[in-house]
Amino acid sequence: MATFALTFGILMVIMLGMALGVILMGRSIKGSCGGLNAIGDSDQCLVCSKEIDPNSPLRERLECPRAKKMLERAQMDSKAV
Template identity: 85%
Template sequence: MATFFLTFSLLLLIMLGMALGVILMNKSIKGSCGGLNAIADADQCLVCKKDIDPDSPLRERLACPRAKKMLERAQMDVENARS
């Protein structure tokens, strides 16, 4: 039981340190580049505004019908959220 509390305390201390680092450095947390941006037929990344590689392997992985449905549903959710 002592090992659990020691591990939990250590992880809590690490998380607190990371949070304080972000707060004190005055930087905002950003998402990663690529990912869904690479498959959404966007020209630029939403996070860093860099051009997206049109030959991304992620586009090939989403060629299946199930993945296309998921992508369409996600786009509809985004459009509904905007209105």
């Protein structure tokens, strides 16, 4: 039980430190580049606006109906903001 409490406490301190770092730096949390951005038909990443490699292997791996639906939802959310 003591090992669990110690481990839990250490993880909470680490998470608090990361949260305070994000808050004090004034930055917003962003998604990563690639992933679903790579399967869209757009020329630029939704997150960082860099050009997307048209020959990315992710395009082939992620071309499924579920991934396309997630991409459409992400694009609708970005237009609404």
